[in-house]
Amino acid sequence: MxxxxxxxxxxxxxxxxxxxxxxxxxxxxxxxxxxxxxxxxxxxxxxxxxxxxxxxxxxxxxxxxAKVRNHIIKFDNSRGTEKLEIQENLYQRQCIASVKPDSVTLNPGEIAEVHLDIRDSESSGCAGEPKYVLWRATVANPGGRPFDYQMLFTEDPREETHGGTQVRSTRSSRPGAPYAATCGDRACFDEWAPTSDGGSAIFFYKNT
Structure with missing residues (x-):
């Protein structure tokens, strides 16, 4: 009682x-x-x-x-020659409930998947707001000097007619750094692509 x-x-x-x-x-x-x-x-x-x-x-x-939706991002190093250590920056995340896994070791020739749970509800304050996550990538670069850079994935419903998705990086077009990205079936590296239910992929540079 x-x-x-x-x-x-x-x-x-x-x-x-x-x-x-x-x-x-x-x-x-x-x-x-x-x-x-x-x-x-x-x-x-x-x-x-x-x-x-x-x-x-x-x-x-x-x-x-509880309303979240899953978005898959592929880190594609299948044609790359450098080993990458990729770590999510927890303090630079907005309207992303979880990032799993939050760290990835990517050897040359490998592809890894990261799952984002993206918040969309009004009660979470995320309806109509930008969603983003930031990673830090470290490249061992055995033949030269190690370096690191940052990659940002953004969904912004205020961009374009139906919202936009974009991938950006502080380094690009060199061994170990991104050279292209797709969001759904559209290119989105340093440019906006329409937001869709399809996943995204980031491709790392091949040393030729």
Whole structure:
């Protein structure tokens, strides 16, 4: 039997939690998501029961908060000659719930896939906002001096008619650095391509 005092504490906690900013709520969901709105399904002291309207609204809010979509990016070093160490910069990520894996070792002749879970919900503050993730790539360059650079993947719904996708890099067209990228079936290296449900690929330079 739940005491009245315990029930009041639970209601106070849930009430204060609902005032958190959307960004804090989104971060909480990523780190350790609790069951959503479980307390709202309990009988309220005022009415003694939960209406179907309340239950439907709670379910709708839960689905909206959890709304993410998966986007696959291929790092294609199949024609490259350099070994790459690629590490995501966690502090330069926006509206990306997760990046898996967050680090990749890419030997010459290899292709790796990275999965992005992209947030789109209004409750997360990401509806209609740019989504981006930044990586740092390090090239061992055995025949010369090691170097590193950064790669940025961006989806911006404000670009073009239906939104745009782009890949940029601080180094390009040299062994170990990107020379091309595709987003869906369109070129998107240093240029905008229409956003689509297709994945993306980044191709690394072949030393000839």
């Amino acid at each position: 739940i005491s009245r005092k315990t029930k009041q504490r639970s209601e106070l906690f849930c009430s204060s939690k609902s005032t958190f900013p959307a960004a804090v709520l989104a971060a909480t969901l990523v780190c350790s998501p609790p069951p959503l709105h479980a307390d709202e399904m309990q009988p309220s002291p005022r009415s003694g029961f939960t209406t179907m309207t309340d239950a439907s609204q709670s379910e709708s809010e839960s689905l909206q908060i």
